[in-house]
Structures are given as structure tokens and as C-alpha cells.
Amino acid sequence: MRRPLSILKTLMGAGVEFGTDDQRLLWRNSKGRITPSVAAELAAGKAEILEFLNGKRPDLELSVDAKAYASALREHGPCGYGPIARILGWPMTRTGQAEAELRGAQRLDYGNTGRGTLLEKADDIG
Numbered sequence: 001m002r003r004p005l006s007i008l009k010t011l012m013g014a015g016v017e018f019g020t021d022d023q024r025l026l027w028r029n030s031k032g033r034i035t036p037s038v039a040a041e042l043a044a045g046k047a048e049i050l051e052f053l054n055g056k057r058p059d060l061e062l063s064v065d066a067k068a069y070a071s072a073l074r075e076h077g078p079c080g081y082g083p084i085a086r087i088l089g090w091p092m093t094r095t096g097q098a099e100a101e102l103r104g105a106q107r108l109d110y111g112n113t114g115r116g117t118l119l120e121k122a123d124d125i126g
Contacts, residue, residue: 004045005052007038009063012097020053029093053104062105065090065098070107070118078115 012018016033019026025046027034034042042049062070072087073079085095099116102108108116 004042004049007041007045008049008052009101011038012101013063013065013094015093015097017093017097018049018053018100020050022050022054025049025053062107063098063101065094066101066105066107069095069098069102073108073116073118078113078117080114080116084116 008018011027011030011033014033016030017028025042068088069081069084072084076083076087081092081095081099084090084099085092088095090098099108102116102118107119109119110116
């Protein structure tokens, strides 16, 4: 059986959008990618996945896309994911998923400015 977060991140990279109401795992735009066997694997790791999506597991390894997003923020300064999509040449869904991952890891803050600011840590991502 594959690791639940690995499955989640693979699906996110393929454009599946995930969310939670703090108790249930929700998804959309799956385009048939969530088969009964994939749903069973996600259900088996539900607690870990919910912790990740709710930002309670900031210690988890970030994906290559989240690291690229963070690098672009470092280079270009605080902004939303629209400009980052243009900078990286990515579609909005991919960029939004990387942004969601950074938010979930508590590495991105929008505050009251509407511009995403990267929150650096001692173990810098990059």
C-alpha cells in the first residue's frame, strides 16, 4: 500500500483539488482519478491527510512544486498565486495546489495584504 500523503500529492499534482471540513476529506475535479481502490487508500490514511490539509503537520516534506513556488516568492517578493503562475509558466490549478501546500505547511501568510509572504524557517526550503 502506498503512503497516503504520497497519493494525495500525486493527485494534487494531477489537478485534483482537496479540502476538508475538519472531519471529512473532500475532493473535486478528479476526472475519474479517484477509483474505489484509491479512495480506500485515502481512507486508510485519513487522519494523516486531514492533519496535513488542516496545517497541523508543517513538518512534512514539501513537494517539488511547493519548493519552486517558495523559490519564486523569494526571488520576486510577496504576491498572489496568479503572478507566480505567470512567473513559473504553470497553469492556475497547479500553482493553486502548490500554494495550498505551502499554506498547509504554515509557510505562507496572506495577512491583510492580499499578497502571499513566505514564512522562512531555520530548515529553509528550497
